[in-house]
Amino acid sequence: xxxxTQTPRHLVMxxxxxxxxxxxxxxxxxxxxxxxxxxxxxxxxxxxxNFKEQTENNSVPSRFSPECPNSSHLFLxxxxxxxxxxxxxxxASSLTSQETQYFGPGTRLLVL
Amino acid sequence: xxxxxxxxxxxxxxxGEDVSMNCTSSSIFNTWLWxxxxxxxxxxxxxxxxxxxxxxxxxxxxAQFGITRKxxxxxxxxxxxxxxxxxxxxxxxxxxxxxxxxTGTSLTVIP
Numbered sequence: 001x002x003x004x005t006q007t008p009r010h011l012v013m014x015x016x017x018x019x020x021x022x023x024x025x026x027x028x029x030x031x032x033x034x035x036x037x038x039x040x041x042x043x044x045x046x047x048x049x050n051f052k053e054q055t056e057n058n059s060v061p062s063r064f065s066p067e068c069p070n071s072s073h074l075f076l077x078x079x080x081x082x083x084x085x086x087x088x089x090x091x092a093s094s095l096t097s098q099e100t101q102y103f104g105p106g107t108r109l110l111v112l
Numbered sequence: 113x114x115x116x117x118x119x120x121x122x123x124x125x126x127x128g129e130d131v132s133m134n135c136t137s138s139s140i141f142n143t144w145l146w147x148x149x150x151x152x153x154x155x156x157x158x159x160x161x162x163x164x165x166x167x168x169x170x171x172x173x174x175a176q177f178g179i180t181r182k183x184x185x186x187x188x189x190x191x192x193x194x195x196x197x198x199x200x201x202x203x204x205x206x207x208x209x210x211x212x213x214x215t216g217t218s219l220t221v222i223p
Binding site (some may be wrong): 045092 | 115116143144147152153154155156157160190200204209210211212213214216
């Protein structure tokens with residue numbers, strides 16, 4: 001299943017680094033999402049984009065900066081992260097906002 | 113935000129056994145979804161439920177939308193080793209509202 005792809009799959013970065021996560025969906029969907037998944041916690045919704053416009057920012061710190069250049073691509077730019085930001089970052093897409101979501105495989109991020 | 117409670121948190125079962133898990137919320141939902149997440153992968157949609165009382169099957173999996181609309185159930189019959197993973201429920205109060213996710217039920221199948 002390659003409907004939603006994410007790169008890289010694994011990332012290790014220092015607290016002063018700048019890196020970006022990429023998500024691409026091939027499903028013809030118009031809404032894309034970033035979630036953070038930490039151990040033993042529910043999925044945390046971070047950002048929602050609908051038709052390239054950000055419609056939700058769930059009080060995410062500014063060290064996470066999303067970018068959605070078109071309906072098929074979504075980026076998460078990372079800058080001066082903290083060790084507690086280490087988690088699995090999942091991208092999802094749906095036909096329109098808040099319809100059934102389809103997830104990518106995630107990027108496992110470790111901040112040292 | 114809305115919290116969904118899943119139980120049990122983890123299960124260890126013998127291959128061939130049936131599995132039951134459930135998800136409850138404090139408020140009414142109009143849509144329930146069940147996902148499975150394999151280690152190192154993203155969640156994959158298993159079953160979607162849109163009507164109270166609805167019973168839907170996908171192979172050995174059967175899910176039910178509770179009649180109170182505050183709960184949902186997932187059953188797996190004759191478990192096999194590849195059923196191992198974390199099962200998440202997700203609920204939506206109304207069309208256009210955010211989906212909320214449960215904390216997951218971790219399933220281990222012992223051959």
